[in-house]
Amino acid sequence: MSLAEYIQEKRKTKDILIMAHVVCGYPSFEDNIRALEIMQSAGVDLVELQFPFSEPSADGPLFVQANEESLKSGTTIGQCFDFMKEATTLFSFKVLMMGYYNTVFKMGEEEFLRRLVKAGGTGFILPDLPLEEAVNIHSLAIEKDLAPIILMTPTSSNERLAKLGAASRGMVYVVARKGVTGSKTVIGDNVLKLIEQCRKHTDVPIAVGFGIGGRKDVDALRGHADVAIVGSAALRAWKRSGASGLQDLFLSLSR
Amino acid sequence: MDIFEFPPGREGYYGEYGGVFLPEILQSTIQELQECFRKCKNDEKFWSEYIEILKNYSGRPTPITYLPNLSKQLGGAQIYVKRDDLNHTGSHKINNVIGQGLLCKRLGKNRVIAETGAGQHGFATATMAARFGLDCTIYMGEVDVARQRPNVFWMENLGAQVISVTDGQKTLKDAINECMRDWVSNMADTHYVLGTACGPHPFPEMVSWFQSVIGLEAREQLLELTGSLPDRVYACVGGGSNAIGIFQGFLDSDSVELIGCEAGGLGVESNLHAARLAYSDASVGVAQGFKTYFLQNGQGNMLKTHSIAAGLDYIGINPIFSYLWEEKKVRFEAATDEEVKEALRLTMRSEGLIPALETAHAFVTAIKEAPHMGRNEIILINQSGRGDKDIFTIADALDDQKWKSFINEKSDQYHREKY
Numbered sequence: 001m002s003l004a005e006y007i008q009e010k011r012k013t014k015d016i017l018i019m020a021h022v023v024c025g026y027p028s029f030e031d032n033i034r035a036l037e038i039m040q041s042a043g044v045d046l047v048e049l050q051f052p053f054s055e056p057s058a059d060g061p062l063f064v065q066a067n068e069e070s071l072k073s074g075t076t077i078g079q080c081f082d083f084m085k086e087a088t089t090l091f092s093f094k095v096l097m098m099g100y101y102n103t104v105f106k107m108g109e110e111e112f113l114r115r116l117v118k119a120g121g122t123g124f125i126l127p128d129l130p131l132e133e134a135v136n137i138h139s140l141a142i143e144k145d146l147a148p149i150i151l152m153t154p155t156s157s158n159e160r161l162a163k164l165g166a167a168s169r170g171m172v173y174v175v176a177r178k179g180v181t182g183s184k185t186v187i188g189d190n191v192l193k194l195i196e197q198c199r200k201h202t203d204v205p206i207a208v209g210f211g212i213g214g215r216k217d218v219d220a221l222r223g224h225a226d227v228a229i230v231g232s233a234a235l236r237a238w239k240r241s242g243a244s245g246l247q248d249l250f251l252s253l254s255r
Numbered sequence: 256m257d258i259f260e261f262p263p264g265r266e267g268y269y270g271e272y273g274g275v276f277l278p279e280i281l282q283s284t285i286q287e288l289q290e291c292f293r294k295c296k297n298d299e300k301f302w303s304e305y306i307e308i309l310k311n312y313s314g315r316p317t318p319i320t321y322l323p324n325l326s327k328q329l330g331g332a333q334i335y336v337k338r339d340d341l342n343h344t345g346s347h348k349i350n351n352v353i354g355q356g357l358l359c360k361r362l363g364k365n366r367v368i369a370e371t372g373a374g375q376h377g378f379a380t381a382t383m384a385a386r387f388g389l390d391c392t393i394y395m396g397e398v399d400v401a402r403q404r405p406n407v408f409w410m411e412n413l414g415a416q417v418i419s420v421t422d423g424q425k426t427l428k429d430a431i432n433e434c435m436r437d438w439v440s441n442m443a444d445t446h447y448v449l450g451t452a453c454g455p456h457p458f459p460e461m462v463s464w465f466q467s468v469i470g471l472e473a474r475e476q477l478l479e480l481t482g483s484l485p486d487r488v489y490a491c492v493g494g495g496s497n498a499i500g501i502f503q504g505f506l507d508s509d510s511v512e513l514i515g516c517e518a519g520g521l522g523v524e525s526n527l528h529a530a531r532l533a534y535s536d537a538s539v540g541v542a543q544g545f546k547t548y549f550l551q552n553g554q555g556n557m558l559k560t561h562s563i564a565a566g567l568d569y570i571g572i573n574p575i576f577s578y579l580w581e582e583k584k585v586r587f588e589a590a591t592d593e594e595v596k597e598a599l600r601l602t603m604r605s606e607g608l609i610p611a612l613e614t615a616h617a618f619v620t621a622i623k624e625a626p627h628m629g630r631n632e633i634i635l636i637n638q639s640g641r642g643d644k645d646i647f648t649i650a651d652a653l654d655d656q657k658w659k660s661f662i663n664e665k666s667d668q669y670h671r672e673k674y
Contacts, residue, residue: 052556053555053556055428055543056432057432057435057436057544058278058436058439064422064423068423071556076554101541102541102555103554103555105541105555106554106555127278127279128278128541128544129276130276130279131279132275150279151278152279153279153280154280155282155283155284156279157283160282160283164279175279178280178442179439180436180439180440
């Protein structure tokens, strides 16, 4: 089942889906599995697995540190794919790869996609790969029924949104605000307007991320977005109070 | 050859290198910058205003100095030096910064941010911001803040906020990442004054254009002085802005050999250097907004780099150089930390010139090669920066005991004043 179909199917019984985020190998792969178990039991629908990179320039301090620590402990791309395979075997949520383009470039786009399919991944998010540079990998991905996730942002003009929309497959990732990951976003009229604007330019489901901190934000997105992306908030909860903090967060979202 | 005439659909590419690899949120900002730069480049008035400010504010044109003592001592080629160290703020960095300051005004933005390694680019940016009335934030790796305190002192006193970056290796590349993070939040009123000919298009082209003033002057001056073009031109290469600046005066002349001098650090196979092209440890990758040769591992993660000169201590190289190197238009050599110290001593004693540690890398290679050249041949070295402001680093590098005891006394004095 393709990503768009999966989201549409689930949306029949849920008014908003949750996508969570895990940095592979941080604090450790054992902790990652524990986090995924909690996400699964709380009914999380999608998980992006971030492959750590040494120059995560689109990430905020929390993820920067996580990327750095993971690499320091020796995390390799091979381990990340093995972990993805384990996750897609053990759990029922769909898994996306998230990372920076150099990881893909060094491996070669075809080889990367081949391994992504083998690991059971559904698609990928590469925030530093603009549309203009993604022509080849997008067409290869579509051949393999993988979703190359496009990002739409508050600084995108209508003309740009039309271009992005035409290329969108599986799901669109709407960036709720300027800045890097991790700081708080107030889900106000401007975000809802942005979603509405994006919706005009694409038929695929819309996921909203950047600064989604808890139940209140998810509620605000209900009826507007198909998926709420909870990234930094989950890592923050884990760092503050471990597995139980993470559990509390995701249970509060699904209740 | 005009390297900036891009084939259709390949804008910002030099062969396979360059491009724009940025998050979608910056797409409109970079497009706005590209359009503004294109207008400025096509506007003769912009260039003449730029040259006028460099003349009245920075002291351009900088002279060319003949080095009779060193030339004689080495017994080969005649050595000439382009004196960009005589610019206001002590290096070629001011050229690019004045240019981008003018461009920032055209963009209607009132805040600038910049990364800095050695502190020279940050110093120049803070100076320009004070002069042009712009808010200024400088990002600098914690390691560099520690080794370049005098530049931090000046930046802060010029009114800039200096933020010490504690991520990653805590050097230049990490300062660039931090600038990107600031820029994705504040692009509406903020221009990113990138200091070298790296990063996403249009930065390599734009920085090269502003720095081309070095090569334009040098070609004319040397012809006037000697009646001929140089046989070889040497410049140090970190990101590669002073080198592309002076090389542009000679790119069209096949008789002139161009030599880029990288940081050999502790030497070949030491794994502690910043030689992307002279050594064989680098490979093609995409990071910090562009595609070029990076010092990275097989998984695409960046390697630790090292140089005695903070300004050369960088993982990637000007994408134009990756192309020109493959086209065999520019040769690359590396100078080790030890060789740099020796060349610095020699240059100071023989000619009374104090090149910056970065610049001294170009002297190393020229000094090695000059004896093997004929006496009628001409070497031109770009003295991109002056070393006297690097007094702490150079005193450390030369292990100067008298300086150390002076600092100890000074420290005792401050301590007494405090308690």
